[in-house]
């Protein structure tokens with residue numbers, strides 16, 4: 391299998407106005423094979439978006455990438471305070487679909503203007519007509535209505551807007567697309583349409599790999615070949631999506647899976663096992679394994695020493711328990727020390743506030759079939 395990405399020793403920190411240094415991604419290494427979707431999972435604040443910014447070379451103040459190496463499709467980029475990223479990398483080697491991208495298009499800009507801007511950012515001399523031709527071909531290839539190019543953002547449904555922005559951000563055929571929470575604001579049918587389109591783009595070799603960032607584990611299981619579970623700036627576990635979802639080897643992955651809310655007929659009475667406590671403040675992360683204060687399997691070693699990485703680059707768990715039980719699945723009934731049963735409402739089970747839920751349904755029910763208002 392060909393390696394598309396090798397990322398080694400990535401480290402990035404936020405510098406706050408009071409001079410503090412918050413290390414949000416700490417010594418992260420990972421690999422992606424050609425044609426793969428790598429999902430990045432983890433609770434809010436664990437460093438997913440920061441990792442996305444490093445991989446897409448889009449880190450900006452107050453975030454500084456302090457060290458690491460990226461090798462994409464055989465091309466190497468050393469990262470650090472003094473490294474200069476060639477302009478040709480952004481958009482064509484790596485491209486970011488940022489969180490909330492679909493809502494950040496200027497309301498006075500037609501999609502075709504956005505297309506021209508994106509193409510011109512890479513090639514100052516590109517002609518408007520050539521940029522548009524390329525977009526037209528791409529829209530047709532992916533069964534998107536070509537007339538969406540003439541639309542203003544407000545004329546597109548949420549789902550169509552997100553698909554359009556995704557296509558525009560990959561017009562330069564990046565080898566790797568980093569999609570940060572691309573489905574989070576979408577209803578389920580728009581989520582499916584976007585995921586189908588991303589998979590089609592991979593099949594058509596528009597890009598060779600995708601990093602898909604979301605806290606939504608069921609979505610991640612559907613779309614990913616492998617999943618990396620992040621905790622407090624580090625990768626706790628990485629492996630095949632199915633294995634992570636059904637046979638986790640790291641107590642944090644198991645706890646995260648236990649806390650997924652699955653809507654089912656009896657869910658009003660369902661007791662959900664949340665993860666007790668909260669993720670650490672990254673200004674002062676705990677010694678040893680960063681998950682140890684919340685882990686039911688923690689031993690003295692976990693409290694004082696860095697956990698070993700058990701496995702290889704493609705499938706590992708950074709955990710003392712895993713080292714003692716190689717290849718074993720974490721006993722999920724033992725990972726959560728203090729059980730805090732929570733009664734949940736239907737809206738919370740779907741991961742939405744009641745108002746958001748209604749708004750989403752309302753918005754989408756106004757959309758036309760093609761997603762473009764006439």
Ligand SMILES: Nc1ncnc2c1ncn2[C@@H]1O[C@H](COP(=O)(O)OP(=O)(O)OP(=O)(O)O)[C@@H](O)[C@H]1O
Pocket residue numbers: 404405406412414432433434435436437438439440441452605672
């Ligand atoms: N501007 C900032 N200044 C200081 N610290 C920051 C800043 N932005 C993020 N952080 C810290 O960096 C850590 C990682 O943030 P990041 O946004 O990468 O997490 P995330 O997993 O993507 O979260 P979410 O799912 O909520 O988007 C967090 O703990 C956060 O407190």
